[in-house]
Amino acid sequence: MERSRLDQARFREVLGHFATGLVVATASVEGAPTGFTCQSFASVSLEPELVLFCPAKTSKSWPKMRSAPVLGLSILRDDQEVLARAFSESGADKFAGVGWTPSQGGAPLLEGALAWLEVEIAEVHDAGDHHVVIAKVLDLVLHPGEPLLFFRGGYGSYSA
Secondary structure, three states: OOOOOOOHHHHHHHHOOOOEEOEEEEEEEOOEEEEEEEOOEEEEEEOOEEEEEOOEOOOOOHHHHOOOOOEEEEEOEOOOHHHHHHOOOOOOOOOOOOOEEEOOOOOEEEOOOOEEEEEEEEEEEEEOOEEEEEEEEEEEEEOOOOEEEEEOOEEEEOOO
């Protein structure tokens, strides 16, 4: 196998061939909902129930959310590309016109999502230009539908 010189464009191109789901991470901060889109999300452990997500260090939302008692993770459904794009915008009123319901702990959960998780932060690790957040799952709800996927720079869906 021929080794290619690593550069950011090549790294992004190659890893873009790995399909990921999309989540919107949210919190209530000083009574106001805030959040961001995240494609780096995974299950970590069944015992205890842990997940991870990776906010960018450039995120304006993450520093506000980091001290929230609980966070909401809404796994996006295949018809929610508009939400994925809206919550990836910096500085915009991301919740304008967006329906949501509070989790038991008060974190916003987006209406129409494929699944909801309420989590509390267990650990945060420095990882290059991102943070790796390990979170303990407190509650979760599954709704019918299919996932929104991100693949090769575009959005799509999957049906079993």
